[in-house]
Amino acid sequence: GESVGLHLPTLSVQEGDNSIINCAYSNSASDYFIWYKQESGKGPQFIIDIRSNMDKRQGQRVTVLLNKTVKHLSLQIAATQPGDSAVYFCAEIAYNQGGKLIFGQGTELSVKP
């Protein structure tokens, strides 16, 4: 069936550097793509979303890029901080499939001081 998945399971960056987390998706019918952050021992927390008819969306220190041609989604975190250390999940919603929030596998981001 359709699925959302991630390229890299782990990513280690130096504090202050920019981080890029990638995600591949296969459901071309998805209406929204979303990034969630999960800190150890906690539930996931919404970061940012992007509608399928957009290419880029910026938030506070984060930018999401969507390339529909190659079905690729990325999350860029500027000036990565130790508090950014977490597992990041991409997720998708397709309205013609019930609007359910479906998650990909996750990338663990580790920020070195």
Next chain:
Amino acid sequence: NAGVTQTPKFQVLKTGQSMTLQCAQDMNHNSMYWYRQDPGMGLRLIYYSASEGTTDKGEVPNGYNVSRLNKREFSLRLESAAPSQTSVYFCASSEWTGGTEAFFGQGTRLTVV
């Protein structure tokens, strides 16, 4: 606001035992969800409820039942627990099904021996 509250936080069951995981939200959200998260894995949708009085299967519904007791509460029942159901269970809610921002509880860590 408490947000999404799950009980219990930890539980150990013997194979074949039954139990109900409780979830309540105080945000007046219409939609509620149950996910399971296995080690190193993403979140997989078990069941969801688009609104009070409705429930639908997610990606991995087998072995589970749910009840949307009222707008606030959504419970998950394991009738006959199996070791394969050892996992961390997360309840979430969103304003409506298709809403990109879901709010998650702290999780229930369930071990079936």
